[in-house]
Amino acid sequence: MSMKLSPPTRVSDPAISGAAQSHAAPRRPSPLLRSLWRKRFYLLLVVLPTLIAGIYFYGFAAGQYVSEARYLVRGRQDSRGASSLTEMMGAAGFKQVSEESLSVRDYLQSHDALHALKEGIDIVGLYRRPEADLLGRLWFADPPDEILKMYHGMMNTVVNDSTSGITTLRARAFRPEDAQRIAEEQLRLAELFVNHLSARSREESLRSARDELERAEQRVLASQAAITEWRLRExxxxxxxxxxxxxxxxxxxxxxxxxxxxxxxxxxxxxxxxxxxxxxxxxxxxxxxxxxxxxxxxxxxxxxxxxxxxxxxxxxxxxxxxxxxxxxxxxxxxxxxxxxQRQQIFLARVVEPNLADYPLYPRAAVTLLSIFIVLSVLYGIGWMMLAGIREHAF
Structure with a gap:
């Protein structure tokens, strides 16, 4: 019985050579995937947070309307008491902000003003409107005073202009009428505070004058009694x-x-x-x-x-x-x-609170650009520190 021998295989056979090449050299990834893999940390730490913030700002963030008002605190001042430095600054275009104006600004940013604002309007309800987004709204229905003051300070600004002496008040809310109402209420509180300061100043001035008159009368009576006593004695x-x-x-x-x-x-x-x-x-x-x-x-x-x-x-x-x-x-x-008889200090409204037509906040483009720049700078600093550590380690 005779056996047939199979023909010898050659290395040049296409099937065998293809299988061998497939086992010997696996497929390489594309250049795009390799580039993304090399930048995975940058994408994860910088691009991804910026992308998430962009989705929030452009997809979920509610618009915040701004109502702006401006006022000026005026009072009777004796020009003779002004120093030469103050006059020079005034001639150069710089106007000294009065102490009363700074007092009004500090009052509007205080707990007392916030309590008075809560009594005048439902400030918590205005900050928890249904159209407000989850991150931008006030989270607590009955917030502590510290949390409410922090949130209110973020939504409202009071800035004094040292050049003109005018104070600018900006109030933000999720509805234009709410922002206007908050600004109007704060102006009303500022006027009440200025009137209170003026009343105290008048009372203090009258009290001091009455005390001085009483002391003078007592001195006159005492001197007259001393003379009478001397005459009787002598x-x-x-x-x-x-x-x-x-x-x-x-x-x-x-x-x-x-x-x-x-x-x-x-x-x-x-x-x-x-x-x-x-x-x-x-x-x-x-x-x-x-x-x-x-x-x-x-x-x-x-x-x-x-x-x-x-x-x-x-x-x-x-x-x-x-x-x-x-x-x-x-x-x-x-x-x-x-x-x-006349008010010594008064608040003059320069600009009444306006009713906004378009939400100015949140400023998505500016905020996203700021987030991207800050994260990129932090990433660059961290990368340089890590590279330095590796260099010293090896």
Whole structure:
């Protein structure tokens, strides 16, 4: 029995060579897949979050309308109290923002203003409208004050312009009428706060003037009582007048003494010393001298009259100062009353809250570009740090 031998296989056989090549060299991926694989971390950490944010902003985010209002806080200011630096800044176009304007801004950003806003309008309900998206709306139906203040501060801005002194208030909401209502309510609260500041300023001015007048009246009464007590104690109504009368009497006596001495000298020139007229004149001179000495002794006895004069003049000077203080305090009170009749601080509306026609927020393009740039920068920093670590490791 004979066997047939199969023909020998050759390496050049197409079927065998194809199978061998398929097992030896697998198919390689396309260049696009290789490029995406090399950039997988960049795509995952930068492109994917930006894409998700874009889907949210353009597909789900609700529009937010903005209502803008502007106001100016004015008050009576004394230009004489302005410093030269303030005048130079004003000439250069810079206007100093008043303390009242900054106070109003801080009040609108405070818990007190938020509580007053909650009492005036349903601020929580306005921030939880049905058309609001899940991420942009206020998440809590009864939020804590801190959460509500944080969200309200994100949806509202109050900015002072140092050049014009005008304050710009912007309120955001998911409906244009809601934004306008929030801005209007905040303006109303700002006006109430300014009126309160003005009332307190007027009350403080009047209270200070009344206190000064009361102190002046008490000083006048005390000085008058001191003079009355002195008069009763010294049994003298006006020691200054008494001293004036005494000085006038002493002057008259000294004048008579001078005249008598002149007459004696004149008659002694042609009369004998024992002449009765000469004796009479000498007796009159001696009497005048004794009277003058007695008058001087009474005026300066134990220093009583000079001491009385010093005490009385001090009391009279105190009464004069008290009367001047009383007159000045009365004038200050009248001035304060005139100032209190008009409002010292007031809020002037420059621009009323508008009703928006188009939602300005969220600014999708700007936000997406910012997200992409920030993530790219962070990715670049991380890649450089990782490359440095690998380089030092090997």
């Amino acid at each position: 049994q003298s109504v006006d020691p200054t007048g008494n001293a004036q009368i005494g000085m006038e009497g002493l002057g008259a006596l000294e004048g008579a003494l001078t005249g008598a001495r002149a007459e004696l000298q004149e008659k002694s020139s042609f009369m004998r010393p024992d002449n009765p007229q000469i004796v009479t004149i000498r007796n009159r001179i001696a009497s005048l001298q004794r009277e003058i000495a007695e008058q001087r002794r009474r005026m300066t006895h134990d220093g009583a009259l000079p001491g009385q004069l010093a005490t009385y003049e001090r009391l009279a000077l105190e009464r004069e100062f008290a009367n001047k203080q009383l007159a000045s305090a009365t004038l200050s009170l009248e001035t304060a009353r005139l100032d209190a």
